[in-house]
Amino acid sequence: MSQAPEILVRVDRAVKHYFRGSECVEVLHEVNLEIERGDFVGLIGPSGSGKTTLLNLIAGLDQPTSGHIFFAGNEISAMNESQLARWRTNAVGFVFQFFHLIPVLTAFENVELPLLLTNMSARRRRDHVRMVLKAVGLDHREHHRPGQLSGGEQQRVGIARALVTDPALIVADEPTGDLDSKKSKEILDLLQMLQEELHKTLLVVTHDPNVAGRTRRLLRIDSGRLIEDRCDANRPLPLRRAAPVAVSSNSAGLVDQPG
Amino acid sequence: MTTTWPTWLTWVLVGLLPLWGLVLLKYLVDIRSVPVSYNYRSLIVRWKTTLMTALGFTLVVFGLVLMLAFINGITAVCRQSGEPENVIVLSKGAADEVLSSLPRDTISALEHIRDEKGVAGSRILASREMFLNANRFNPQTQDYTALQLRGVQPIVFEVHTAVRVIKGRTLRAGQSEVMIGRTVETGQNLHVGDTFELGRKRWRVCGVFDAQGSALESEVWCDLSELASQFKREGSYSTVVLRTPSAASAQRIAESLASNRQMNVEAYTEPQYYAKQAEQMETLQLAAWVIAWFMGTGAVFGVMTTMFAAIGQRIKDIAVMRIMGFQARAILFSFLIEAALISLVGGALGSGFGYLINGLSQNANLGSRTVEFSFQVDSWIVVSCLVFSILMGIVGGLLPAISAMRIKPLEALR
Numbered sequence: 077m078s079q080a081p082e083i084l085v086r087v088d089r090a091v092k093h094y095f096r097g098s099e100c101v102e103v104l105h106e107v108n109l110e111i112e113r114g115d116f117v118g119l120i121g122p123s124g125s126g127k128t129t130l131l132n133l134i135a136g137l138d139q140p141t142s143g144h145i146f147f148a149g150n151e152i153s154a155m156n157e158s159q160l161a162r163w164r165t166n167a168v169g170f171v172f173q174f175f176h177l178i179p180v181l182t183a184f185e186n187v188e189l190p191l192l193l194t195n196m197s198a199r200r201r202r203d204h205v206r207m208v209l210k211a212v213g214l215d216h217r218e219h220h221r222p223g224q225l226s227g228g229e230q231q232r233v234g235i236a237r238a239l240v241t242d243p244a245l246i247v248a249d250e251p252t253g254d255l256d257s258k259k260s261k262e263i264l265d266l267l268q269m270l271q272e273e274l275h276k277t278l279l280v281v282t283h284d285p286n287v288a289g290r291t292r293r294l295l296r297i298d299s300g301r302l303i304e305d306r307c308d309a310n311r312p313l314p315l316r317r318a319a320p321v322a323v324s325s326n327s328a329g330l331v332d333q334p335g
Numbered sequence: 336m337t338t339t340w341p342t343w344l345t346w347v348l349v350g351l352l353p354l355w356g357l358v359l360l361k362y363l364v365d366i367r368s369v370p371v372s373y374n375y376r377s378l379i380v381r382w383k384t385t386l387m388t389a390l391g392f393t394l395v396v397f398g399l400v401l402m403l404a405f406i407n408g409i410t411a412v413c414r415q416s417g418e419p420e421n422v423i424v425l426s427k428g429a430a431d432e433v434l435s436s437l438p439r440d441t442i443s444a445l446e447h448i449r450d451e452k453g454v455a456g457s458r459i460l461a462s463r464e465m466f467l468n469a470n471r472f473n474p475q476t477q478d479y480t481a482l483q484l485r486g487v488q489p490i491v492f493e494v495h496t497a498v499r500v501i502k503g504r505t506l507r508a509g510q511s512e513v514m515i516g517r518t519v520e521t522g523q524n525l526h527v528g529d530t531f532e533l534g535r536k537r538w539r540v541c542g543v544f545d546a547q548g549s550a551l552e553s554e555v556w557c558d559l560s561e562l563a564s565q566f567k568r569e570g571s572y573s574t575v576v577l578r579t580p581s582a583a584s585a586q587r588i589a590e591s592l593a594s595n596r597q598m599n600v601e602a603y604t605e606p607q608y609y610a611k612q613a614e615q616m617e618t619l620q621l622a623a624w625v626i627a628w629f630m631g632t633g634a635v636f637g638v639m640t641t642m643f644a645a646i647g648q649r650i651k652d653i654a655v656m657r658i659m660g661f662q663a664r665a666i667l668f669s670f671l672i673e674a675a676l677i678s679l680v681g682g683a684l685g686s687g688f689g690y691l692i693n694g695l696s697q698n699a700n701l702g703s704r705t706v707e708f709s710f711q712v713d714s715w716i717v718v719s720c721l722v723f724s725i726l727m728g729i730v731g732g733l734l735p736a737i738s739a740m741r742i743k744p745l746e747a748l749r
Binding site for chain 2: 132137138157158161162163164165166170172176178179180181185189190192193237
């Protein structure tokens with residue numbers, strides 16, 4: 077049985093200007109883009125081409141100078157800062173190049189942090205965090221602080237943190253940029269698992285050809301314009317679960333939710 | 336404790352409580368979750384810095400507890416002093432016994448006073464008293480120590496009914512002997528049977544009395560005529576204390592005497608008199624808080640510096656939390672809570688150290704007299720000092736917390 081692809085993200089003529097002193101710098105020029113739910117999208121391009129800016133707009137961290145950004149049919153570019161913060165909690169997970177874990181918190185507490193923004197009880201939070209840590213293979217390291225973990229392990233904690241609120245979209249900015257090739261492969265395997273088994277939509281900014289090679293769809297950007305959009309037709313989108321997990325502030329369900 | 340906290344201010348604050356509650360609720364609902372565990376953990380990890388900053392508050396709060404416990408102790412002595420049935424009569428314009436001198440004709444008039452509205456036939460007793468300060472040479476310490484002498488007549492025990500002889504015996508008229516208050520026995524190391532020189536005579540301690548913690552316990556009592564002759568003050572008295580049948584009667588007589596121009600005297604019920612003596616404590620209490628606020632300013636700058644430094648080191652943490660969805664107000668609150676926790680630790684230590692002086696006895700001047708009191712640290716002092724400390728912490732944390740709230744996540748992670 078085939079399902080019609082669902083558009084999760086729609087970027088409509090997005091323009092982004094910055095002012096450097098009195099000089100106006102156009103970082104994005106009328107970008108149009110649609111991302112299907114469950115896709116694994118890579119965004120590549122030279123430094124300063126605007127790929128991180130585009131990622132920030134889609135993730136609700138920045139607003140376009142003009143144009144519109146829609147997420148699951150809702151215009152996030154019309155939201156104020158407070159609304160965007162609430163939206164991000166439920167809809168987007170973030171993975172950073174330098175992990176950006178909170179150094180004073182344990183792996184468990186780092187993963188638990190986004191759940192504090194939900195109404196989940198402490199007991200459910202605990203069970204849920206343990207399950208997510210197990211999913212990324214770090215259940216035995218939950219009491220360790222970031223400083224006591226290797227780079228690969230820290231990035232796994234970062235991925236667990238991005239995953240814990242069960243967001244529809246996970247954005248990653250150079251997720252393997254600070255890792256050796258072996259650890260990079262482990263992280264890429266993990267990201268691919270998120271897409272294929274948990275039906276997460278992934279948007280990854282990268283310079284790494286290995287990462288780009290793993291994506292299903294590859295976007296190339298240069299001077300603020302999308303110049304290439306290539307899709308691997310041999311890799312169909314993973315089938316969605318019959319009843320996708322609802323993302324809400326009340327339930328940050330993951331695979332333990334009834335599917 | 337008797338506090339100078341104005342009643343109207345209390346009512347204003349209580350009246351505003353519902354409003355405060357609403358504002359707080361609004362913020363709590365809006366910010367939903369404040370990452371307190373993060374701030375708490377940061378304090379634990381940086382425990383040395385936390386402790387050093389908290390010690391600033393410890394010093395301030397300790398000083399404040401000390402001052403307030405002192406005032407509390409003195410006020411307690413004043414509150415325990417004086418019997419409501421007694422009226423103390425002083426010469427016009429004298430606010431203190433040591434400055435008072437009543438002429439003989441006034442004394443005679445006072446001894447015949449009656450309460451017109453009182454119960455018919457009820458008797459009013461009058462105790463002529465002379466109060467003066469004198470220095471005694473103490474051969475043990477080779478130094479002079481002040482004694483508060485009260486010359487009394489046998490009727491004094493019917494007027495000051497709280498006085499009980501606890502060691503030795505009462506005075507004998509015409510003898511060079513003294514009874515000493517309980518705190519004089521310990522403070523001056525004088526005991527029954529001891530003798531000491533004062534003026535041209537040698538005095539013998541014949542007894543020790545208790546006055547239920549009142550200021551009288553810091554006095555030395557002797558025969559009135561013996562004292563007058565020693566200090567060449569025959570025919571002049573400091574005060575007359577009238578014993579009336581009831582507090583209401585005492586009140587009427589005090590008012591009647593004070594308004595009687597012919598008598599030309601000041602008259603107070605004893606509780607009124609001691610309350611007046613304690614008035615200086617109110618000024619002192621105000622001064623204590625003012626000093627504490629000034630001292631607290633140092634602690635405020637301490638916590639401000641610490642918090643600015645902490646935020647500078649944790650700028651990326653804050654950025655990540657903002658990206659995750661923590662609202663700017665949640666960040667503000669979390670850092671205010673962090674500052675408040677530092678000051679709470681400092682305040683708790685200060686209150687704890689302050690509590691160690693609870694019950695410690697000391698002498699202090701109250702008007703012209705020296706009284707022995709005990710430092711009294713009560714729950715009001717502890718709570719108000721903790722609240723004060725937390726408030727100062729919040730004041731110090733406010734600017735850094737605002738700066739944390741204003742951090743732009745994307746710029747911070749760049």
